[in-house]
Amino acid sequence: MSLNFDSFSSFDKPDHVRIAKFFHDWARNVRLIASGLVPAYSYRKFSLVFLPLGHGIGKFERVFIFSTWLNNMFLYPRVYYIHVDNTMNNRQAKGEIIAHSPDQITRINSQYYRVKSQSSDKAYNVTALESGWYCTCPDHIYRHVCCKHIHAVEFSIKLRKEVRKQNQVIIEPITYDKCPDCKSSNFVKHGIRHNKNYDLQRYFCHDCSKWFSFNLGFSGIKANPKVVTSAMQLYFTGESLRNVQKFLRLQGVEVSHQTIYNWINKYTGLMQKYLDKITPQVSDTWRADEVFIKVKGNMKYLFALMDDESRFLIAQEVADTKYSHDASSLFRKAKEVAQKKPEVMITDGLMSYHNAYLQEFRTMQAPRTIHIRNITLKGEKNNNKMERINGEIRDREKVTRGLKKNNSPLISGYQIYHNYVRPHMSLDNQTPADRAGIIIKGNDKWRTLIENASLE
Numbered sequence: 001m002s003l004n005f006d007s008f009s010s011f012d013k014p015d016h017v018r019i020a021k022f023f024h025d026w027a028r029n030v031r032l033i034a035s036g037l038v039p040a041y042s043y044r045k046f047s048l049v050f051l052p053l054g055h056g057i058g059k060f061e062r063v064f065i066f067s068t069w070l071n072n073m074f075l076y077p078r079v080y081y082i083h084v085d086n087t088m089n090n091r092q093a094k095g096e097i098i099a100h101s102p103d104q105i106t107r108i109n110s111q112y113y114r115v116k117s118q119s120s121d122k123a124y125n126v127t128a129l130e131s132g133w134y135c136t137c138p139d140h141i142y143r144h145v146c147c148k149h150i151h152a153v154e155f156s157i158k159l160r161k162e163v164r165k166q167n168q169v170i171i172e173p174i175t176y177d178k179c180p181d182c183k184s185s186n187f188v189k190h191g192i193r194h195n196k197n198y199d200l201q202r203y204f205c206h207d208c209s210k211w212f213s214f215n216l217g218f219s220g221i222k223a224n225p226k227v228v229t230s231a232m233q234l235y236f237t238g239e240s241l242r243n244v245q246k247f248l249r250l251q252g253v254e255v256s257h258q259t260i261y262n263w264i265n266k267y268t269g270l271m272q273k274y275l276d277k278i279t280p281q282v283s284d285t286w287r288a289d290e291v292f293i294k295v296k297g298n299m300k301y302l303f304a305l306m307d308d309e310s311r312f313l314i315a316q317e318v319a320d321t322k323y324s325h326d327a328s329s330l331f332r333k334a335k336e337v338a339q340k341k342p343e344v345m346i347t348d349g350l351m352s353y354h355n356a357y358l359q360e361f362r363t364m365q366a367p368r369t370i371h372i373r374n375i376t377l378k379g380e381k382n383n384n385k386m387e388r389i390n391g392e393i394r395d396r397e398k399v400t401r402g403l404k405k406n407n408s409p410l411i412s413g414y415q416i417y418h419n420y421v422r423p424h425m426s427l428d429n430q431t432p433a434d435r436a437g438i439i440i441k442g443n444d445k446w447r448t449l450i451e452n453a454s455l456e
Ligand SMILES: [Zn+2]
Pocket: 124, 135, 136, 137, 138, 139, 140, 147, 148, 149, 150
């Protein structure tokens, strides 16, 4: 911290500022709102120093000094503004240390953190309000300053972003500039193969004398890759198989709805196997919910577990009943996918979540998982969040209406669509995977995924 001062007084004496500053700091340290009498012998006057704690305005800390001469007893009020260089102040430095220490900050959600006190067993709530961060510690409440806990939260948000960026996985579309056999680029277009629904360009390689076409992942399919991925896109946005079939017919592609189902089945399995090897970098706050669906006319429940920050759907499962279902396998699956346990698990009041939490997440040693049931928080925009989740459930219902059995590929297909393909308005039009550090490039993300999965 560096000090220089701006003052509106003609009686600027560095001594005043230094003395005032001393008391100011001392009073802060003992957490007192204090005033004091400061003798300033060198100028034959006394200064009554008022220390208005917590009246810093931005970069300025304000100190009132009333000075008087011994001989005429006049009282001259002075206001000194001590300029604090905020590039790295004390609280910021302490905040950074907290952010780097393990188990000091618990992220409940994007608007609510718990930060351990550095001097007691307590923990303070740091909440995002319309006006900015709010902390329940005395430093923030009485001095209205950006306390070390708030700095710690800000640092930890920055740190998490950096870590995610370092561990980012980028999946690029396959570029077709080499012969698949000898990797030479010395090839030419050589005829077209006519299929029932589309034509495929063939190439001839001058180096190895072989014919080939670029059709990675789609050979043996009765439609071109674009048609297949469009069908998947339509289906997962909520169209029925028969509507997808009608749409393809308009494009001149004649396939049965069973064929479309088979495509979805085949490619979902292929992509799932490939994506299972990549660990999403989800946050430490997870949410679980369940939604009623119909499978072959029977009532079922779809249980889903989602990362609160990225909205990445970590695990899903279908259950016959809501109240007697054991959610432990859902929690266990989520642990495997994310390679960790959450710090905070948010659910509704359903008993099976509590049992699953006890079985899968609760431990005696730190870091421990907190289970929050039916969270309501001051300042949290609960309703918006619930509305978004409900909207998503409605989408999910449309897709799962066509379920034939419990472990249908359609469930994991919807999960891929949700996580990797669909941009979310609440994520600034990014996908949950973008937020969780898995970036799929290309205009057709289905195709990028299928091609890369076929290379394995
Ligand atoms: Zn604080």
